[in-house]
Amino acid sequence: MTDQEQPSLFAVVRDAIRSEDPLALATVVEGGVAGGKLVIRPDHEPLGSLGNEDLDRVVVRDALGELASGTSGIRHYGPNGEARQEDVSIFIESFAPPPQMLIFGAVDFTAALSRVAKVLGYRVTVCDARPVFATNQRFPHADEVVVDWPNRLLERVGADLGPRDAICVLTHDPKFDVPAVISALETNAGYLGAMGSRRTTDDRNKRLLDEGVTAAELERVMAPIGLDLGARTPEETAISIVGEIIALRSGRLAPSLRDSEGDIHRQ
Amino acid sequence: MREILSDLDRWQKQGKQVALARVVDIEGSGPRLPGAAMAVNEDGDVAGSVSGGCVEGAVVVEALQCIADRSRKIVTFGYSDDDAFAVGLTCGGTIHLYLEPLDW
Numbered sequence: 001m002t003d004q005e006q007p008s009l010f011a012v013v014r015d016a017i018r019s020e021d022p023l024a025l026a027t028v029v030e031g032g033v034a035g036g037k038l039v040i041r042p043d044h045e046p047l048g049s050l051g052n053e054d055l056d057r058v059v060v061r062d063a064l065g066e067l068a069s070g071t072s073g074i075r076h077y078g079p080n081g082e083a084r085q086e087d088v089s090i091f092i093e094s095f096a097p098p099p100q101m102l103i104f105g106a107v108d109f110t111a112a113l114s115r116v117a118k119v120l121g122y123r124v125t126v127c128d129a130r131p132v133f134a135t136n137q138r139f140p141h142a143d144e145v146v147v148d149w150p151n152r153l154l155e156r157v158g159a160d161l162g163p164r165d166a167i168c169v170l171t172h173d174p175k176f177d178v179p180a181v182i183s184a185l186e187t188n189a190g191y192l193g194a195m196g197s198r199r200t201t202d203d204r205n206k207r208l209l210d211e212g213v214t215a216a217e218l219e220r221v222m223a224p225i226g227l228d229l230g231a232r233t234p235e236e237t238a239i240s241i242v243g244e245i246i247a248l249r250s251g252r253l254a255p256s257l258r259d260s261e262g263d264i265h266r267q
Numbered sequence: 268m269r270e271i272l273s274d275l276d277r278w279q280k281q282g283k284q285v286a287l288a289r290v291v292d293i294e295g296s297g298p299r300l301p302g303a304a305m306a307v308n309e310d311g312d313v314a315g316s317v318s319g320g321c322v323e324g325a326v327v328v329e330a331l332q333c334i335a336d337r338s339r340k341i342v343t344f345g346y347s348d349d350d351a352f353a354v355g356l357t358c359g360g361t362i363h364l365y366l367e368p369l370d371w
Contacts, residue, residue: 029341074301093301
């Protein structure tokens with residue numbers, strides 16, 4: 001390959017963002033080689049350089065960490081990548097693939113939740129074992145509609161789920177949601193919620209405990225799903241669910257800002 | 268960055284010079300997280316944003332300077348006080364932007 005055919009670093013970054021492949025871009029913003037760049041992708045050789053091989057090596061390691069958590073920020077190093085020195089400031093920007101939301105149950109609430117989840121940038125999968133209900137026509141906003149049992153889908157994709165991902169069980173039918181919740185508890189998904197009235201929730205909890213789920217595991221399940229907003233329609237309920245996902249991630253109780261104190265954007 | 272890619276594609280096809288401004292650090296309350304990006308082309312056309320609209324005008328000026336002299340720099344915007352002409356963030360936070368020509 002000649003130099004002319006070599007894509008620019010920007011082209012590599014752009015294409016990875018478009019195809020949702022994980023990539024981190026490190027840029028020297030202060031000290032060192034002004035504007036020096038390193039493109040880091042899991043399972044690829046890094047491209048470019050920050051101007052020093054040792055610095056490159058340390059930043060590759062740190063960038064893979066930032067990428068795994070989907071965070072971006074400035075880190076400081078010595079000229080050869082030494083820790084606890086501040087000669088060089090590197091901005092590490094993560095382009096992580098979108099977080100995933102799996103929604104079990106092909107109901108009206110699912111259509112509204114998939115639409116709201118797309119606004120927030122989730123890759124949305126709707127799953128229901130009933131082919132009549134689980135159709136692309138009913139869920140045009142979902143990235144994927146899967147006709148299968150929730151626990152079988154989770155056997156295939158559950159291992160890939162992490163803290164940024166969400167599982168919402170909207171079936172409120174014990175036949176489907178008990179095995180779905182049991183399988184979901186085996187994943188590392190950051191959010192697990194199950195829809196249903198308080199009576200349905202109590203009944204489901206009993207069934208889950210009977211199936212061997214521990215009380216500690218049950219603590220992880222947000223049920224009844226959603227914040228106490230007084231939501232009535234599927235759309236309002238969807239907002240209460242994604243509101244709960246945000247609050248759980250940020251560790252807030254979700255009162256109104258007027259009735260709470262402190263910085264609005266806490267680090 | 269994702270939301271400005273199509274504008275960047277178009278400007279590159281047109282052979283326009285482009286500067287990229289990215290939020291690299293925030294202190295206190297800041298409207299956008301690190302990574303928020305805004306691009307400015309040589310004609311002063313803008314894609315994306317780096318705040319809630321508080322500092323974008325000043326960023327255009329800085330970005331055009333980057334295009335003109337091929338410079339790279341950190342620009343910091345803080346709290347804007349009573350001076351109506353001062354450029355700053357009304358939210359009380361401080362944002363650090365990194366500006367550079369899109370030449371890589």
